Amino acid sequence: MSVPAAGGWGRSVAVITWPFRHGLRVPGGRLIGQVYAHGAGLVAAKAAHCAALGEVRMTMALADDSQASVSAAARLSGVHYQVRGHSVFKDLNLSIERGKITAIMGPSGTGKTTLLRLITGQLQPDQGQVSVDGVDLAALKTDQLYALRQRMGMLFQNGALLTDLDVYENVAFPLREHADLPESLVARIVLMKLQAVGLRGAARLMPSELSGGMARRIALARAIVMDPKILIYDEPFAGLDPIAMGVVLRLIRNMNQALGLTSIVVSHDVQEITALADTVYLLSEGRVVASGAPASLHNSQDAMVRQFLTGGEEGPVPFHYPAADYLQQMLSQEVPQ
Amino acid sequence: MSVLVDWLEMLAEQVRQWGRFSIFTARLFAVTPRALLRFRLIVEQLNNTGARSLVIIMLSGLFVGMVLGLQGYDLLRRFGSTEALGTAAALGLLRELGPVVTALLFAGRAGTSLTSEIGLMSATDQLAAMEMMAVDPIRRVCAPRFIGGVLAMPLLAAIFGLLGILGAYLVGVVIMGVDSGQFWSQMRSSVELKDVVEGIVKSVAFGLACSSIAVFEGYYAVPTAEGVGRATTRTVVVSSVAILALDYMLTAALL
Structure with a gap:
C-alpha cells in the first residue's frame, strides 16, 4: 500500500507505520495501521490546511523537485x-x-x-x-x-529539550511555531512521532524526569516532527548505555530508510558508525x-x-599535549606559568 | 606601556559591549510587535517576573513606608507640622522611592532570574536548538520576558507605593498619633496628577532598562556555570547603576 503523492507528510506516515508493516505486533499497532490506511485523508487535511494558511515560506528558488538534480x-x-x-x-x-x-x-x-x-x-x-x-x-x-532550516532537523548531543515544557509540548513546539494547526491534528502528529521513538507513554513527563537515552529519543521525535529532508545528529551515542545506544542506532537507520532522509552523524563510536554509515x-x-x-x-x-x-596511544595524534622537556622541568622545580 | 595597552583593550571591550547591547535592543524592539501577539507567553512572564516578585515588593514597600513615617514624623515635629506627614510620605513614595526601590528589588529578584534562565538555556543548547527549528530565540524567549518585565514594573511600583503609604499611616497615625483626617486630607490636596505620572514614567523607564539588561546579559552569557554566574552579577550591578543614573536624568527632566 502506498500513500498518495504527499511529500513529507506521506513519508512521515510511512515511517511511523514502518515497524508495524514489517511484523512488529504491539498493543495499538492495529490503530496505527488504520491511521496509515487513512493516511491519504490526514495528508490531504494537512495539505488543505497549509494551503489555506498560505504557508509558502520559501522566498527563493529552493523548490523541492529542482533540488533532486543536485546530487x-x-x-x-x-x-x-x-x-x-x-x-x-x-x-x-x-x-x-x-x-x-x-x-x-x-x-x-x-x-x-x-x-x-x-x-x-x-x-x-x-x-x-x-x-x-x-x-x-x-x-x-x-x-x-530559517526557511531552509525548516527542512533540516538536528539532534543535539544532550537533546537540548526545552526544560520548561513537557515531552508532548517539546515535540509539538515546531508545529506550534510554524503551523497554525488544530489541536487535534497536532496531538495526532505528536503521538505518531512519539510512537515512532517508543515513548508515547512518556508524553506528559518533564525533561528532568527522562534518562539520557529517553531525552535523546524525544529530541529525535522533535527533530522529525516537521518532516525534514536532512537530519543531523551530534554525538547521538555519547553517554548512552548499550541498550539505549542500540535503540538510537536502529532508530537512525530506520528513519533514514523509511523517510528517505539524508543523515549526517557526528560521532567517534567506531563500531556503531561502521554498522550504520x-x-x-x-x-x-x-x-x-x-x-x-x-x-x-x-x-x-x-x-x-x-x-x-x-584507539592506539602511539601515532600521529600524540598522547601528550605539547610541553617543555619533562626531565628539565622536573629538575628545575619551577611552577608552570 | 602594558598598562596603557590593557586600558585600551578594556575600553575597546566596553565599546564592543555597547555595540552588542545596541544591536540586541534594536532587534528586541523590532520583534516586540510580533511578540505582543503571543498573549499567553506574555501572561506567563508577567506571572514569572511580576506575580512572583509581589511578596518582596509588598514587604519592602510596607517597611520603607514605616521608616518614612518615622523619619518624616521626627523631622516635621521639629517644625510643628506633623499633619504634613501624609503629603511627605505620598510624594516621596510616588515620585521617588516607589519606582527606584521597586526597580532595584526587581533587578535583584526578577532580573537575576531572567539572566540565569536565559543563560542556562544557552549553556544547554536550548537556544541553538530553537535556531535550528527556525525559531528566533530573541522573539520566542527574550521578547516575552522583556515585555513581561516592562509591564510588571509600573504595577509593582504602584503596589509598593500603596503599601508604603499604608506603612507611613500605621506609624504616623496609629503609633505616633498624627490626626488621621489631616493625614489623608493634606495628601489629597497636595498630591497632583503630575506626581503620579512622574512615578509611572520613571517605573516604565526602569522597566525598559532592567528588562533589556537582564535578557541581554542572559543571551550573551558565556555558556558555562561561571559565565552564567558572572552574567547574573553583571545584571544586578549594571541595572542598579542604570536605575540611579536614569532616576537623576528623569527627575531633572520632569521637575
Whole structure:
C-alpha cells in the first residue's frame, strides 16, 4: 500500500507505520495501521490546511523537485574557519550524498560540532563556501536561512529539550511555531512521532524526569516532527548505555530508510558508525584525512586512520599535549606559568 | 606601556559591549510587535517576573513606608507640622522611592532570574536548538520576558507605593498619633496628577532598562556555570547603576 503523492507528510506516515508493516505486533499497532490506511485523508487535511494558511515560506528558488538534480545534499568547498586565531579548518572539502548516512569522525577537538554548525548556517566560514541543496548559505538572509532550516532537523548531543515544557509540548513546539494547526491534528502528529521513538507513554513527563537515552529519543521525535529532508545528529551515542545506544542506532537507520532522509552523524563510536554509515569522513587537524565506505577505512594502512580505529596511544595524534622537556622541568622545580 | 595597552583593550571591550547591547535592543524592539501577539507567553512572564516578585515588593514597600513615617514624623515635629506627614510620605513614595526601590528589588529578584534562565538555556543548547527549528530565540524567549518585565514594573511600583503609604499611616497615625483626617486630607490636596505620572514614567523607564539588561546579559552569557554566574552579577550591578543614573536624568527632566 502506498500513500498518495504527499511529500513529507506521506513519508512521515510511512515511517511511523514502518515497524508495524514489517511484523512488529504491539498493543495499538492495529490503530496505527488504520491511521496509515487513512493516511491519504490526514495528508490531504494537512495539505488543505497549509494551503489555506498560505504557508509558502520559501522566498527563493529552493523548490523541492529542482533540488533532486543536485546530487549533494550539502557541500563544503575550500572552507577555512578560525576561532580566536586558532585554525579549526584549513581548506576543508567534503560532500554529503543525498539519501545516505554520512558519518563525520575524528579525534576530540577536531571541530566536528563546528562543522555541523557551518552546515546549518549557525556559523559562517572565514573563507570557502558551504552549500545546502545547492544553495550557498552565505547568500541567504536570516528569514531565508530559517526557511531552509525548516527542512533540516538536528539532534543535539544532550537533546537540548526545552526544560520548561513537557515531552508532548517539546515535540509539538515546531508545529506550534510554524503551523497554525488544530489541536487535534497536532496531538495526532505528536503521538505518531512519539510512537515512532517508543515513548508515547512518556508524553506528559518533564525533561528532568527522562534518562539520557529517553531525552535523546524525544529530541529525535522533535527533530522529525516537521518532516525534514536532512537530519543531523551530534554525538547521538555519547553517554548512552548499550541498550539505549542500540535503540538510537536502529532508530537512525530506520528513519533514514523509511523517510528517505539524508543523515549526517557526528560521532567517534567506531563500531556503531561502521554498522550504520554509508560513507565516513575522518577529520584531523582541520582537514579530511580519509573518506569512503566504513570497510575501506578498516582496510586503510594510513597511520592516522589506524590509530583512530584501533584507539592506539602511539601515532600521529600524540598522547601528550605539547610541553617543555619533562626531565628539565622536573629538575628545575619551577611552577608552570 | 602594558598598562596603557590593557586600558585600551578594556575600553575597546566596553565599546564592543555597547555595540552588542545596541544591536540586541534594536532587534528586541523590532520583534516586540510580533511578540505582543503571543498573549499567553506574555501572561506567563508577567506571572514569572511580576506575580512572583509581589511578596518582596509588598514587604519592602510596607517597611520603607514605616521608616518614612518615622523619619518624616521626627523631622516635621521639629517644625510643628506633623499633619504634613501624609503629603511627605505620598510624594516621596510616588515620585521617588516607589519606582527606584521597586526597580532595584526587581533587578535583584526578577532580573537575576531572567539572566540565569536565559543563560542556562544557552549553556544547554536550548537556544541553538530553537535556531535550528527556525525559531528566533530573541522573539520566542527574550521578547516575552522583556515585555513581561516592562509591564510588571509600573504595577509593582504602584503596589509598593500603596503599601508604603499604608506603612507611613500605621506609624504616623496609629503609633505616633498624627490626626488621621489631616493625614489623608493634606495628601489629597497636595498630591497632583503630575506626581503620579512622574512615578509611572520613571517605573516604565526602569522597566525598559532592567528588562533589556537582564535578557541581554542572559543571551550573551558565556555558556558555562561561571559565565552564567558572572552574567547574573553583571545584571544586578549594571541595572542598579542604570536605575540611579536614569532616576537623576528623569527627575531633572520632569521637575
